Amino acid sequence: MILSGKARLAGVLGWPVGHSRSPRLHGYWLDRLGIDGAYVPLPVRPEDFASVFRALPKMGFAGANVTVPHKEQALILADEVEPLAKRIGAVNTLVVREDGSILGLNTDAFGFMQNLLETHPASLGTLNRPAVVLGAGGAARAVIAALVDAGVPEIRLVNRSLERAEKLAADIGGPIRVQQWDRLDLAGAGLLVNTTSLGMSGQPPLDIDLSALPQDAVVNDIVYVPLLTDLLLRAQARGNPVVDGLGMLLWQAVRGFSLWFGQQPEVTADLRDFVLKS
Ligand code: ATR
Numbered sequence: 001m002i003l004s005g006k007a008r009l010a011g012v013l014g015w016p017v018g019h020s021r022s023p024r025l026h027g028y029w030l031d032r033l034g035i036d037g038a039y040v041p042l043p044v045r046p047e048d049f050a051s052v053f054r055a056l057p058k059m060g061f062a063g064a065n066v067t068v069p070h071k072e073q074a075l076i077l078a079d080e081v082e083p084l085a086k087r088i089g090a091v092n093t094l095v096v097r098e099d100g101s102i103l104g105l106n107t108d109a110f111g112f113m114q115n116l117l118e119t120h121p122a123s124l125g126t127l128n129r130p131a132v133v134l135g136a137g138g139a140a141r142a143v144i145a146a147l148v149d150a151g152v153p154e155i156r157l158v159n160r161s162l163e164r165a166e167k168l169a170a171d172i173g174g175p176i177r178v179q180q181w182d183r184l185d186l187a188g189a190g191l192l193v194n195t196t197s198l199g200m201s202g203q204p205p206l207d208i209d210l211s212a213l214p215q216d217a218v219v220n221d222i223v224y225v226p227l228l229t230d231l232l233l234r235a236q237a238r239g240n241p242v243v244d245g246l247g248m249l250l251w252q253a254v255r256g257f258s259l260w261f262g263q264q265p266e267v268t269a270d271l272r273d274f275v276l277k278s
Helices: 022-033 046-058 071-077 083-088 108-119 138-149 162-172 230-237 246-261 269-276
Strands: 008-014 037-043 063-066 093-096 102-105 131-134 155-158 176-179 191-194 218-221
Touching (some): 008 046, 008 246, 022 246, 071 102, 138 162
Parallel strands (some): 008 063
Antiparallel strands (some): 093 102
């Protein structure tokens, strides 16, 4: 795509940022939709983040994504932060407004829920039952906020560090019950979500016994390398509906893209293949 002088600009602020799939993902949509715009990687050291952040409106950026390690700093620096991002404690999307001020959003909760419902519309029914969430890191915060807001009656939160899990429960609020790994209770659950890095290639396996999990419970792993983790393969083999993690990445990007470039992009099978090949 050849840009004009009026091209709209966005990008991803991170350090390092070379591994990010976001430029490829947004580039695909820009290309398919024929938009006069660009989305670029913006490698920014932590000590330079504040000055680069403040320069975005001055450089004519429509907004940006924020990734590791800047998500907490972005929450502090934004002129206004949506309530959901405050609860999650991280901003992953910036929108530059007409007056040059910066709005901070977190689109991960939307991405998680949208991925679940688009992959298995029947998941909506299972949200009336307890959900089990493994992990209490940044991704878990977004997943749990989405589940609380969807009205899930009970969230069993399992994490190696209980202190971190208790802090998450206090920050997000809602019907969250913190449990230890050795007390993992899958009985009656409608949804099981892995948000830990266990099972990711190069990491230790996620070794849990699924025998108590109801067969109609949806199993979602937010790890997407490999796309079908050992957890998803084992869940699939016993008949559970499964949801891989790639869709969450794609769906969380939809909200930012439409705000910056003014068009609603689509999440398609072709896009999934394209992003996976990077
Ligand atoms: P993200 O932002 O992707 O959620 P993170 O904040 O680093 O990443 O969180 C990683 C999650 O994986 C945490 O829940 C972490 O557990 P702790 O909070 O106890 O550290 C979990 N995790 C990572 N490695 C683990 C391991 N070997 N055993 C158990 N849990 C692990």
